[in-house]
Amino acid sequence: MVLVKDLLVRMRIAQNLTQTELAEKLGCTASHISIIEGGKSSGRKKILPSDDMLRRIAQCLGGSPLDVQRRTYQLLLARAREVCSPEVAELLDDQILSGMPAAFLERVRQDVSQYSDDDLSRVTEQLQLGGRLKQMLSGIGRLSQAEVARLAQVLGQSSETYLVDAGYLSESARLLFGRNPNCVNILQIFGSLRPETQEELLRFGEASGSLSVTDGARLPASHE
Secondary structure, eight states: OOOHHHHHHHHHHHTTOOHHHHHHHHTSOHHHHHHHHHTBOTTOOBOOOOHHHHHHHHHHTOOOHHHHHHHHHHHHHHHHHHHSOHHHHHHSOGGGGOOOOHHHHHHHHHHTTTOOHHHHHHHHHHHTOTTHHHHHHTTOSOOOHHHHHHHHHHHTOOHHHHHHHTTSSOHHHHHHHHHOHHHHHHHHHHHHSOHHHHHHHHHHHHHHHTOOOOTTOOOOOOOO
16 A cells, blocks of 8 residues: 555656755645655654645645646545545555556547536536546546447447446457447447446446356357
8 A cells, every 4th residue: 555655756756846845836845745754753643644734745846737637636535545444445456556557548638628617527427427527637537338339439439448448448459349339239239228227238348258168068050
């Protein structure tokens, strides 16, 4: 599990900032930054910055708006894992901090580049993603295979291309879809199903794919 103090050190060093330089940007003392990065006060009490402080740190580290947003999500999520119960913390594993493949992010960002904030809000409502679409676009969090297919449909884009870029579909499968338009229709129908129905179908497909012929077993002969 990535701790807030370790994440802060990693981010500060990545921006070539000393503790003193970061403190000056934040308007606090270098010793305060040292205590935060150490994770404990002089009384050995665990120290965690507030949500507001983490947002300010993410902003002061600089970079593009997407960089700031990504750091903010990473820091807030790391803090949430440290303050919640162990049972919940187990669900918030490091994979949540990983994003979608770069090719997929670049494609989607390009496809929504002309969308207004209201347009994106409507897309989010249609997909029932809450704030996850904005997070995904900033490089934090992943969409499931079913969600990627629905996103392509809502944006009027190629489902098979989105699934390939997202790593859910092989290039050979994409070529198959190119030769067989009906496969694309199946994906579009799949994307229109309710989220719970899609997930159920995916689980069924995974279970079916794991079945194999046991040793010594014979498939029934086909009859002409």
